[in-house]
Amino acid sequence: MADIGTTAAMEEAIFQLVPLRDVPPEAVRALLAMTTLVRFDADQVVFKEGDAPTDDAWLLVTGHMSVCVATGERQRVMADVVPGEIVGEVALYARGRARSATVVTTVPSTALRVPRAALVENDDQPAVVALELHLLETMARRIRDTNAILHRVLIEQRDSPAAPAPRLGDLAPTAPPPGAAAERLTLAQRLARWFALAR
């Protein structure tokens, strides 16, 4: 990881990021003055699950990152991060929470380190408002995707004969639908299949 200056080309890349492309250039430059541009190699950890709370998040400018969560000894990829998206946002708005996931680059990448103060102390800054709105939209999409997966998992858990007792609050009858036994996989097998596809 290395702090780098903002070249004209990189500044142009930042201007074209989805959340900032409609923001006046002078407002984007004001945001840049409060942030640091950092270069990462491929497969470099940006922050780790369980890391002590910090006061900054990352806006990906170029490259790609993966959000991973440990389950046992394995790391499961929970989400992809593309340019224009923010990761580590919990640190900006909810101080004191440890990092809940590991974020790692998959290719050489550049990202803006956004300190909490840059957002919290600049309520009227158009670039800040734009970043927060984009973050809301991104999170809404992630939540809907994740909830759809969770809903499927809960149905699988209820309907699979190999599943453990319905500990997660399945209030519905447990009888499987007619014909549903054509392919009987355990819950673990179905999830393993799904996660393999998700990768």
Next chain:
Amino acid sequence: MASAPTPGSNLESNLDLDALAEGFRRAHELPAKDTAAIAALLASCAVRLLETRQVLFREREEGTGAYFLLRGRIGVARRDPRGVLLYVSTLEAPALLGHMSLVDGSPRSATCTALGPCVVAEMDRTRFRGLVDSGGPRGSALRRLLISAMSVQLKNANSRILTIIDPPPEAADDETTEHGIEEVTRVLEGWKP
């Protein structure tokens, strides 16, 4: 705090706004300066009282408002492809709900039902969008509340998926969880679509 807020009334005349706002601020670990802005947000809302088993909104409906849960507990449920109700989670005051549909314009993703007497503050869609899109203390406070609440939503959903994949050994003896689910079951079993 007054004990009997009036339905449909302005919130300010019934409840201690500063205390409620501070509760939301602390729950979401927001900057101290946001308390006054959150109190102003709540002051612009209308009070709604919910009886046990009363539905606040239903899955697939259009989102017309966002809600601050001020008192009580709300059960969140979705229907499976066969139309069978599936419990998802329980929200306890102070909490935000109904905001997702107003953020991205999608229909309600779940049905929210009062698990006991509840007090909610309702912010209509027009006002919500106007504030979310604006600068200034109130717009910023609302965005920060939403981002914090949605971060927790996302983290909890991911945790539940991972718990099902790799259940912790002690989970089998979690009597507290079982007890809570039984309680929610008793309420929602009486719920009729």
